[in-house]
Amino acid sequence: MDYHNLLNKQIKKLLPEKYLQDEQMLAFLSAVNNSFNSFEKSINLADHAFNVSEKEYQHVTADLQQQNEIKQTSITKLKTAIESLDPEAVLQISDTSNDDDLIRIINFLQDRIANAKELETELIQSKDIAEKAALAKSQFLSVMSHEIRTPMNAVIGFTHLLLHQNPRPEQMKFLNLLKFSAENLLVLINDILDFNKIEAGKxxxxxxxxxxKDLISNIRMALLQKAQEKNILIKLMLDQDLPNAVIGDPVRIGQILTNLISNAVKFTNEGKVTITASLAKRDSETSTIDFEVSDTGIGIPPEKLEYIFESFSQASSDTTRKYGGSGLGLTITKRLLQLMQSDIEVDSRVGKGSTFTFSLTFKNSDKHIDPHVANDEFGKLASLKGTKILIAEDNQIxxxxxxxxxxxxxVECDIAENGKIALMLAETNNYDMILMDLQMPEMDGYQTTMAIRELDGDKYQKLPIIALTASAMLDIKDKAYTVGMNDYISKPFNPHDLHKKIAQYSRAKETV
Incomplete structure (x- = not known):
């Protein structure tokens, strides 16, 4: 029998030959041999196992090292990203965590995100509150405007009518004072509404x-009476090189100049107000004009100069009490100029006077305007004789x-006291145009206009409908156009403006 090498060596060395014939000894040797073989097999298996485990250990170790490097790279990238968003946060992470403590960084980020969400919620709530406040302000202005403008329409309207009925000299004086006071009140109202429009970007x-030249001359004429009452001279210095005509917004530019010139007259007790316009630059496309309004009035203290363009601000509380005004004129002037890519500068000395300057660039116009043609409110107007108008208005005054x-x-006119009557009359009559109040019972002006536009017949699509509104809502014009109105006029209206609007949209022809 073949025995294990180690067992063979021991048998040859220690066991006599005669015992190798004994059955019991042979059985014992066989069992020992099996044990040796089994032990050797276990050793081989163990050696193999140890070899495999070492390879796996090396593989796992390398994998863990790679994962750790990835983790460190991720932490570094995370910190870099955090630093780009919030440098202060990285300092706090460095102070409160180790570079490999990803969990603590994530927890820190969760706290930061929670704080950011809380702040975002507060900002949204603040934004909602601000929007509601702005809406409430707009609605308040609209209501107050309507409530003030409606009776003002009657005051100014009746004053104009009485002035055209040959009043006695004493009555003429009182009526002019009434007209002046009403128009001054309207200026204050319009200042507030214009400021609201500018703030809303509308x-x-x-x-x-x-x-x-005509614009400045007309403004001078409009303010001349007030200046003459104070024995103040309004002097014009108009550059002869000024273009005959330019393209721009004469209403807004007139508003700017009127604000400055009326302020100059208001704050000047003696001396003069000088209005200067000079051509600064001209090319084939545009003309740049420098404007200057100077006075010999009370002046503005140096420490107050930076505040005079702020809302509801005047040089002092005494100024408001003594001279009146809303404190919005210069604010509106500056904002309007900024919207036209310009600005205004002021130089002033107390007791000597003030000088306001600004520049505007206009597109050149090829239209020729005759400077000798007067723009007189009571001059020749288009004849409206034979024009037939429907007036939809619920206010009897x-x-x-x-x-x-x-x-x-x-002008031949019918009256409708609410929208339903206006719709019925429009359907059964041939009108040249409709003057449509916006706030009426039964059906308002918007609903009535939409109903008229839906009537069968091409004439209802072409029929001019002009909105009459005392509202200050900033979207009135857009809303009126959306429902199908052609134009709008604000109450209280100047009779001359209403006449021009009717002439523009009716079939009337200008008198020859």
């Missing part, structure tokens, strides 16, 4: 042909005012 600028003007202009 100001639109026209591009029409007009004469700078406004109806009386409107009917009086229509009679003067020889």
């Amino acid at each position: 100001v639109e600028f026209e591009s029409v042909d007009f004469s700078i 406004n109806v009386i005012v409107a009917k009086q003007f229509m009679n003067e202009w020889e």
